[in-house]
Every structure is written in C-alpha cells, then in structure tokens.
Amino acid sequence: MQLEEKLESSKSIPDIFEVVKEVVRKATNSERAGLMLGLAEMGGNEGFWIGAFYPVGTNMIVMNKTPLRKIVETNPKLFNAYCFHILLHEYLHSLGILDENTTRRATYEISRTVFGDGHIVTEMAKDIRQFLPYITYPESSWAPPGELDIELVEGFDRSSITYIR
Numbered sequence: 034m035q036l037e038e039k040l041e042s043s044k045s046i047p048d049i050f051e052v053v054k055e056v057v058r059k060a061t062n063s064e065r066a067g068l069m070l071g072l073a074e075m076g077g078n079e080g081f082w083i084g085a086f087y088p089v090g091t092n093m094i095v096m097n098k099t100p101l102r103k104i105v106e107t108n109p110k111l112f113n114a115y116c117f118h119i120l121l122h123e124y125l126h127s128l129g130i131l132d133e134n135t136t137r138r139a140t141y142e143i144s145r146t147v148f149g150d151g152h153i154v155t156e157m158a159k160d161i162r163q164f165l166p167y168i169t170y171p172e173s174s175w176a177p178p179g180e181l182d183i184e185l186v187e188g189f190d191r192s193s194i195t196y197i198r
Contacts (some may be wrong), residue, residue, distance in 0.1 A: 036147055040113055040154070046070065046096075047188040049116045053124055054192065060143045063128050066193035070120075071095045071183035082165070084119045086177070087126040094123040095183060100165055111153070111164060118144070118157040 034042075036056060043049045050070070058064045075083055075097040085096040096119060104111050122140045130136045141158040148154045157164060 037152070040117055043113050045188070046116055046120075046186055047191060049113055050120050050124075050189060051192055053117060053120045054190075056121065056143060056147050057124060057128070060146060061128075065124070065127055066190065067092050068124070068127060068190045068193075069093045070186040070189040071181075072098050072101070072186060073177070073181040073183045074098045075177060075181065083177075084115075084161075084165075085123050087123045089126075089131060092127075093183075094120065094127065095177075095181065096120075096123075103165070108164075114153040114157055115164070117154055118161065121158075 036052060039052045039055075040049065043052060047070075054064060069092055071093055073095050075095075076099050082100050083097050084100055085094055087094050096116075100115070101112075104115055118140065121143065122136055125136050125139050130139055137158075141155070144152070144155045144158040
C-alpha cells in the first residue's frame with residue numbers, strides 16, 4: 034500500500050503516527066522508539082493556537098485538543114492530514130531537530146518528497162494557516178501556562194513495542 038493510501042485509510046492518531054515514522058525512516062534513515070502521545074486542552078490565546086509541542090528531553094509529544102476538536106466539527110476531511118503534519122513536525126523535534134525554522138523546512142521537504150506538490154499534507158507544511166488561520170508553532174522556549182491535564186493515547190508508537198503482544 035502506498036503511503037498516501039496508508040494515511041487516508043488511517044483510523045486513529047496512532048495509525049497516522051505509524052505512517053509518520055515510516056515516512057521519516059525512508060526520508061532520513063532516522064527513527065526513535067518509545068514515544069508517547071498526550072492530548073491536552075491548551076486552548077489558545079489572542080487569536081492563536083498551539084498545535085502541539087515536544088518538551089525537549091522527554092519521550093512525549095503533546096497535542097492540543099482544541100484544533101483537533103475544531104477540525105472534527107468543521108472539516109473532518111482535514112483530520113488525518115493535520116495530524117500527520119503536526120506529528121511529523123514534533124517527531125522531527127524528538128529526533129533532535131530543535132530549531133523551529135529548520136524543523137518547518139524539513140517538514141515541508143519531507144512532505145513534498147513523499148506526497149508531491151499540491152497534496153494537502155504538503156500544502157499544510159507550506160502554510161498551515163491556509164487551513165487553520167490561528168495555528169502557530171511554539172518557539173523552543175515556550176512552555177504551557179500552568180499544569181496541563183494530559184490524557185495519554187493508548188497504542189501510540191506501537192510498532193516500537195514488539196516485546197508485548
């Protein structure tokens with residue numbers, strides 16, 4: 034099955050992440066095991082939302098529930114592409130690409146190489162604000178305001194856990 038078909042047929046965020054890992058492995062020959070995904074209500078501030086963040090030195094990506102909910106309510110066809118884009122970006126951070134501009138460029142180049150120009154994933158990587166005008170990328174120094182109530186997503190990074198069946 035082609036990667037585009039795998040992404041389109043993904044039924045869950047863990048399914049989408051498996052496509053992200055395969056894409057990154059093919060594009061960069063890099064991978065990382067043992068990541069967790071947390072979902073948290075991070076809302077937004079004065080006209081912007083954080084899509085997700087990767088706390089450096091951890092094994093967790095935290096996605097904001099607010100844009101996920103907005104997409105499901107307004108345009109569910111964007112859900113898989115949005116999750117792919119956000120997870121690709123944060124996965125690259127987890128692989129050590131910490132500079133935000135470098136990560137954005139790598140996200141775009143990988144998306145374009147795998148899906149081609151004009152594909153929704155590539156268009157999101159080029160400028161996600163076309164789809165979600167208030168989404169923004171946090172700088173590496175950004176920290177969530179206060180303590181987050183993080184809901185762990187079961188089955189995330191499942192291909193890395195081969196010893197439990």
